[in-house]
Amino acid sequence: xxxxxxxxxxxxxxxxxxxxxxxxxxxxxxxxxxxxxxxxxxxxxxxxxxxxxxxxxxxxxxxxxxxxxxxxxxxxxxxxxxxxxxxxxxxxxxxxxxxxxxxxxxxxxx
Amino acid sequence: xxxxxxxxxxxxxxxxxxxxxxxxxxxxxxxxxxxxxxxxxxxxxxxxxxxxxxxxxxxxxxxxxxxxxxxxxxxxxxxxxxxxxxxxxxxxxxxxxxxxxxxxxxxxxxxxxxxxxxx
Numbered sequence: 001x002x003x004x005x006x007x008x009x010x011x012x013x014x015x016x017x018x019x020x021x022x023x024x025x026x027x028x029x030x031x032x033x034x035x036x037x038x039x040x041x042x043x044x045x046x047x048x049x050x051x052x053x054x055x056x057x058x059x060x061x062x063x064x065x066x067x068x069x070x071x072x073x074x075x076x077x078x079x080x081x082x083x084x085x086x087x088x089x090x091x092x093x094x095x096x097x098x099x100x101x102x103x104x105x106x107x108x109x110x
Numbered sequence: 111x112x113x114x115x116x117x118x119x120x121x122x123x124x125x126x127x128x129x130x131x132x133x134x135x136x137x138x139x140x141x142x143x144x145x146x147x148x149x150x151x152x153x154x155x156x157x158x159x160x161x162x163x164x165x166x167x168x169x170x171x172x173x174x175x176x177x178x179x180x181x182x183x184x185x186x187x188x189x190x191x192x193x194x195x196x197x198x199x200x201x202x203x204x205x206x207x208x209x210x211x212x213x214x215x216x217x218x219x220x221x222x223x224x225x226x227x228x229x
């Protein structure tokens with residue numbers, strides 16, 4: 001079993017819909033990252049969080065440390081949000097290296 | 111300012127040849143990471159440099175893989191005697207992680223990657 005599991009693996013939404021991507025992990029962590037990878041491969045860091053909730057524009061990330069679960073929400077989705085969203089955790093006592101989930105491929109149709 | 115840059119952007123090589131991949135991190139970033147993303151697979155940690163400390167090589171898949179970071183800046187990932195299973199996108203990232211914020215870390219900034227194809 002992978003240490004970081006994401007669901008769903010694929011998601012198709014209509015423009016304007018609310019999207020939720022889930023990430024569960026099985027190890028103790030010091031922080032969790034949400035990354036976005038667009039077609040062509042470039043990776044952008046969206047959020048880094050260790051507790052609570054963060055919001056940036058239409059994106060919201062939450063984490064529940066006790067339940068070892070995080071969610072990434074996209075409100076009022078747009079076709080330009082189409083990308084692979086990757087959850088990654090920084091394990092405690094593992095320096096700054098990341099362990100990655102398998103990614104969620106999101107397609108937003110106009 | 112300039113982000114993380116990698117070269118070459120694409121590399122095609124023959125099985126058995128050695129390759130060198132280069133990463134230029136963001137100026138002033140003390141931490142540098144190499145990751146690999148194989149076709150259809152997730153991202154995989156390879157190696158991590160932090161300042162002048164010994165690198166964390168725990169993710170290197172075999173002794174054919176090595177990396178160095180000269181002068182605390184540019185890094186080179188070398189793959190010797192390449193195999194077809196080495197074909198992947200190799201990504202470099204850097205951060206300003208100082209170790210003082212123990213447990214919280216810093217945001218990592220990713221380069222565009224080098225797409226390696228071993229024939």
